[in-house]
Amino acid sequence: MGNSKSNTSKFISELPKNMFSGFVVSLIALPLGLGLALASEAPPISGVIASIVGGIVVSIFGGSNVTITGPGNGLVVVLLGAITILADGNMYQGYIFTLAAIICSGVLMIIIGQLRLGTLSDFFPSSAIQGMLAAIGISIFAKQFHVMLANTSIKGDTLSMLADIPTSISVLFTPEYSDIVIAAVVGVSSLFIMVFYGKIRNKYFQLVPAPMWIVLIAIGLSYYYEFFSTEAYPISASLLVQIPNEVFSSFPRPDFSLLLDMKFIGVVVSITLISTIESLLSIKAVDKLDPLKRRSNVNKDLTALGIASIVSGFVGGLNVVTVIARSSVNVNNGGSNRSSNFFHSVFLILFVVLFQDQLRRIPLTALAAILVYTGYKLAAPKNLKDVAKIGKEQLLIFSATVIATITTNLITGILVGILTTILIHFVLNKSIMFFVRNLFKPNVLMFKEEINDNYFVSIKNFSSFMNYTKLKKKLDTIPENEDAVVDFSLCDFVDYTVQESLIGYQETFKRKGGSFEITGLDIHGASSEHPLAVRSLIPFSKKLKVGPKSNLTKRQFDLQQIADDFSWNYDPKKDENVLALSDFVFFKIKKVSYLNNAIFDQRDVFRISDVVFSEGEFIARSLVRTTVLTIKLNKEIPKFTLDKEGLLEFVYKFAGFKDVTIQGHPDFSKRFYLLGEDTENIRSFFTDEIVLFFESNPYYHIECNGQSLLLMRKERLASIKEIKALLDYGTRLEKIISGTQYDEIVLKTPKIKT
Incomplete structure (x- = not known):
């Protein structure tokens, strides 16, 4: 009332x-x-x-x-x-x-x-x-x-x-x-x-x-x-x-x-x-x-x-x-x-x-x-120029629609535009059956993650104006003051219409206090230098001689901005030198294909990268993309793995791995699973200050190989908001572990709003 x-x-x-x-x-x-x-x-x-x-x-x-x-x-x-x-x-x-x-x-x-x-x-x-x-x-x-x-x-x-x-x-x-x-x-x-x-x-x-x-x-x-x-x-x-x-x-x-x-x-x-x-x-x-x-x-x-x-x-x-x-x-x-x-x-x-x-x-x-x-x-000619920037295929669609509308009528014109778009999609993917086979399949998976309560949306096969409503129905159920991550890593083809529509969601979520981030597009070839250009796993961008940094996605532009804020470096290119990750337990039985989108400081102490790796073989083989932060330490410390207590950790225990308990911190031992061979040195290393840090901050999967730390949260690409939080967490953890040797780097790091 x-x-x-x-x-x-x-x-x-x-x-x-x-x-x-x-x-x-x-x-x-x-x-x-x-x-x-x-x-x-x-x-x-x-x-x-x-x-x-x-x-x-x-x-x-x-x-x-x-x-x-x-x-x-x-x-x-x-x-x-x-x-x-x-x-x-x-x-x-x-x-x-x-x-x-x-x-x-x-x-x-x-x-x-x-x-x-x-x-x-x-x-x-x-x-x-x-x-x-x-x-x-x-x-x-x-x-x-x-x-x-x-x-x-x-x-x-x-x-x-x-x-x-x-x-x-x-x-x-x-x-x-x-x-x-x-x-x-x-x-x-x-x-x-x-x-x-x-x-x-x-x-x-x-x-x-x-x-x-x-x-x-x-x-x-x-x-x-x-x-x-x-x-x-x-x-x-x-x-x-x-x-x-x-x-x-x-x-x-x-x-x-x-x-x-x-x-x-x-x-x-x-x-x-x-x-x-x-x-x-x-x-x-x-x-x-x-x-x-x-x-x-x-x-x-x-x-x-x-x-x-x-x-x-x-x-x-x-x-x-x-x-x-x-x-x-x-x-x-x-x-x-x-x-x-x-x-x-x-x-x-x-x-x-x-x-x-x-x-x-x-x-x-x-x-x-x-x-x-x-x-x-x-x-206005400017409109034609703007369409041409997005891609030659968009200019063709635009022109076909204009000519058909002027020479016939509006209904015929829009139908010609739709048919031209479909035909171009067939040509770009070199397959009609790819679309026919997947058009009526559910291609959108959405769930709310337990950690941070993010909404995670994964799109498979292809995403175009033909099946965009499937994605839109899912996105419309997400409260606009929450955080959403839309991942196209498993999507072979993403058209301009979908990307343009998602920009509207990003603006709405930002106004309402939430965040809406798009990941997984940087592995695709682009039809032009435009950020919203058609993206496909078929590398047609090479034919257009697009430069390595000229067709960055919005996420990559945001990563570049993070690097600039830190006065660090950003490299979007693929890096197949992955030996450094093989020393960590998480990647021991995984085949790492490459790293990309690396942000790193001048001394290469901190390096955050997207990692592409595979699990299993033959029909059980699956490709996974995730984001990790590695930190080089200024002194040798015990090797350990730290993670949130959960089902996987109970499996480790049954397999013979022993959870290292820290004396005087029963709550820490209940909440975390700490694994390592050198039990006494691990207990000595986990001082009250370090234990308090882990207890009072968000959970991350953390590994140490003796000389370096590996931090990650989920087996998916991190959003920009999550990357900022990870960098903030990592720089503070490094300062506690390594003392003040790299204070000059940490002090140059701006305060990150997470």
């Missing part, structure tokens, strides 16, 4: 800042809503209606916290195609057919949400999705560039409109078209405002978003000609926003007569698919921005978006999706809960009711400029 009152009080106290944030968002949503509707060949007010309905419905029924809803960029191409083809060129009839399709799409989104199919977005390769968004951007740019130059006569597909751009530019210099020059100047000027807005570092100027500056200046120009100029307003009525006199008095009726037509069904599927993908991607991105680090209920949000799309369709609005740009503005202006989405709708209603005359003064060229900039951002 008290908690409920506290939440209510907090909600009320935060209303002012959410109201302000909603107002700022509405300043962007108004011109964008008008522009996106115009780009779709729908009535301009339909985009604003979608924003109003979305804000009200989703703020009540949604499962997210700081997202803003309304018409989205991704649907422009689909809606434009639907309005154009469903009625064979009759734009108004196509519009009311499209309203029916939007309503049907809303029903499908409700079903998707209720069936908890929000994970559908995980089945799409990242590069294919980026290619789809780039293709949408190119299509928006191609159409709206002509409108920005006041040329509304050019029609056709994306490629033909791109080819006609020089024509629209040349028209401006033709005398018979001088009447459109002012409108084109308004459009080009608006584009300049969008481009250079961010470079003006004035806090008062920045209070008004760039799209609203464009609207205000355009409306101001209209009033200038009306009250201060002797000349008539030079922009024709056909190039101004058209809004009905009574916006909310009569709504168009959706036409369901094509309900069973295949073209209509295709439109419904396209709207549903793109709406779902765009919304899920936006929700994920906005969750990362949320200052309170909350995670949205995506299935509940999809249901709410479906309800909103149905309502919007019945009142003449476009479909409703979650939009990343407006959501980002909401967070940046202090939005903290769903009420900011509601207030953004309220302000839009006020704008439409109170400023209808002003809205009719906005030139279409100004709104088109906003969309030209939006399209460019989606398809």
